[in-house]
Amino acid sequence: MEYSSDSDLSEPMLVPKTSSLQQIVSSELEDTLNNTDLSNFQRLRTATWLETKILYRLAAPAVVVYLLNNVISMSTQIFCGHLGNLELAASSLGNTGIQVFAYGLMLGMGSAVETLCGQAYGAHKYEMLGIYMQRSTILLVATGIPLMIVYIFSKPLLLALGESASISAAAAVFVYGLIPQIFAYACNFPIQKFLQAQSIVFPSAYISAGALVVHIVLSWVVVYKLDWGLLGAALMLSFSWWIIVVAQFVYIVWTPRCKRTWRGFSIRAFSGLWRFLKLSAASAVMLCLETWYYQIIVLIAGLLQDAEIALDSLSICMTITGWVFMVSVGFNAAASVRVGNELGAGHPKAAAFAVVMVTSSSFLISVVCAIIVLALRDVISYIFTEGETVSNAVSELSPYLAISIILNGIQPVLSGVAVGCGWQAFVAYVNVGCYYIVGIPLGCLLGFKFDFGAQGIWGGMIGGTFIQTVILIWVTVRTDWNKEVEKVRNRLDNWEDKKERSHEDLPIN
Numbered sequence: 001m002e003y004s005s006d007s008d009l010s011e012p013m014l015v016p017k018t019s020s021l022q023q024i025v026s027s028e029l030e031d032t033l034n035n036t037d038l039s040n041f042q043r044l045r046t047a048t049w050l051e052t053k054i055l056y057r058l059a060a061p062a063v064v065v066y067l068l069n070n071v072i073s074m075s076t077q078i079f080c081g082h083l084g085n086l087e088l089a090a091s092s093l094g095n096t097g098i099q100v101f102a103y104g105l106m107l108g109m110g111s112a113v114e115t116l117c118g119q120a121y122g123a124h125k126y127e128m129l130g131i132y133m134q135r136s137t138i139l140l141v142a143t144g145i146p147l148m149i150v151y152i153f154s155k156p157l158l159l160a161l162g163e164s165a166s167i168s169a170a171a172a173v174f175v176y177g178l179i180p181q182i183f184a185y186a187c188n189f190p191i192q193k194f195l196q197a198q199s200i201v202f203p204s205a206y207i208s209a210g211a212l213v214v215h216i217v218l219s220w221v222v223v224y225k226l227d228w229g230l231l232g233a234a235l236m237l238s239f240s241w242w243i244i245v246v247a248q249f250v251y252i253v254w255t256p257r258c259k260r261t262w263r264g265f266s267i268r269a270f271s272g273l274w275r276f277l278k279l280s281a282a283s284a285v286m287l288c289l290e291t292w293y294y295q296i297i298v299l300i301a302g303l304l305q306d307a308e309i310a311l312d313s314l315s316i317c318m319t320i321t322g323w324v325f326m327v328s329v330g331f332n333a334a335a336s337v338r339v340g341n342e343l344g345a346g347h348p349k350a351a352a353f354a355v356v357m358v359t360s361s362s363f364l365i366s367v368v369c370a371i372i373v374l375a376l377r378d379v380i381s382y383i384f385t386e387g388e389t390v391s392n393a394v395s396e397l398s399p400y401l402a403i404s405i406i407l408n409g410i411q412p413v414l415s416g417v418a419v420g421c422g423w424q425a426f427v428a429y430v431n432v433g434c435y436y437i438v439g440i441p442l443g444c445l446l447g448f449k450f451d452f453g454a455q456g457i458w459g460g461m462i463g464g465t466f467i468q469t470v471i472l473i474w475v476t477v478r479t480d481w482n483k484e485v486e487k488v489r490n491r492l493d494n495w496e497d498k499k500e501r502s503h504e505d506l507p508i509n
Contacts, residue, residue: 439464
């Protein structure tokens with residue numbers, strides 16, 4: 001045994017030379033890529049096998065987590081739908097309108113934790129992960145206060161947007177029950193990213209699965225047996241998210257795997273908040289611009305002459321895209337963790353190889369999904385509706401759906417690479433240009449001026465996404481990963497609170 005410490009520990013910590021409590025970022029992949037004794041084929045084969053094992057251990061449970069969390073919200077809408085058409089409309093409006101806005105904002109701000117924790121973990125600055133998680137939680141909780149005000153005044157806001165009085169009143173009741181969920185989001189996303197940065201993903205999947213079971217049982221009791229209606233359904237949704245938050249935090253405190261990254265609550269979490277806010281804001285803008293893009297496309301489709309058919313067909317296609325998108329989101333999380341860890345560990349070749357592997361894997365899966373969609377283009381809509389007119393409209397949109405699925409197999413992963421590198425501000429600018437200067441105007445031009453309808457609107461959306469994807473590929477290909485390693489070292493040094501150090505850095509053995 002010997003003393004070793006991170007650069008930010010306030011006191012030495014007695015740990016084994018090879019700690020059983022913490023799995024450090026292995027240099028095996030970097031060593032393999034640098035091994036000139038092996039042929040190019042041998043290096044590629046060994047590196048591919050090493051990265052594949054790591055990648056799918058991260059991506060698979062991450063996909064499960066996002067899918068299960070999505071199902072929790074969807075099940076609430078199903079319960080409300082059985083209460084009546086008004087309740088279904090109210091819960092759909094509350095979930096896909098107001099709640100999605102808060103979800104996107106909080107998830108985006110939480111991506112700052114993904115960047116800094118991933119890089120700090122790779123650099124062996126373990127205690128900083130807990131500090132970053134606490135800083136992010138403080139900022140997200142503070143952000144939740146103005147969001148709560150929006151929730152409270154949701155009824156007049158919905159009326160101002162042109163919704164009917166009955167739907168606005170019912171949706172407002174549902175949204176009131178979602179107020180506790182805002183602060184569950186504020187705590188959940190920093191915790192989730194904190195765990196992902198350490199490649200701890202399976203516990204979150206188990207917790208989400210357990211929360212889903214509890215949510216379904218208790219929602220049935222509250223909505224149907226206790227007759228609490230919309231408010232009860234929303235409160236149960238908020239309660240289920242708090243189950244996830246508390247269970248994950250208990251895991252962090254209890255598991256030996258987080259003994260070095262979680263050292264308890266610290267006053268240092270309140271320092272450096274301004275720098276953290278700037279990165280969090282850039283992360284939020286990056287994600288929100290993308291989320292709002294798809295919502296605006298649906299709103300524009302409602303202005304078409306045959307709006308009902310256009311909205312029904314687009315909604316079905318968007319739902320299919322959303323489910324396939326969950327796979328890409330899982331790879332997005334894996335990409336940010338892998339790139340952040342390898343850059344923090346000073347492994348430029350491993351970081352670059354991880355980018356190639358995660359992008360290729362997500363792309364191949366998306367191509368398979370696109371082929372399945374095209375093969376089932378004439379029948380896939382019957383999962384959602386029995387209408388033949390809508391089915392024909394969905395069939396006509398299927399080529400656009402397939403292209404979107406393929407693009408979504410690349411673009412979110414490259415966004416994850418951007419998060420791992422800390423490029424959120426740059427991607428936010430790219431999103432503004434591609435989505436709002438190219439995509440939406442082009443969609444309106446094709447949809448209304450050239451009378452292509454929903455196909456034209458979606459074509460414009462694809463145009464914006466395609467340009468964004470090409471820019472991200474170009475930037476990623478031209479990246480000097482050795483310089484990125486240096487940037488990460490400088491960033492971590494600058495973000496450390498040097499005034500609070502009580503000793504010099506000691507090596508991690």
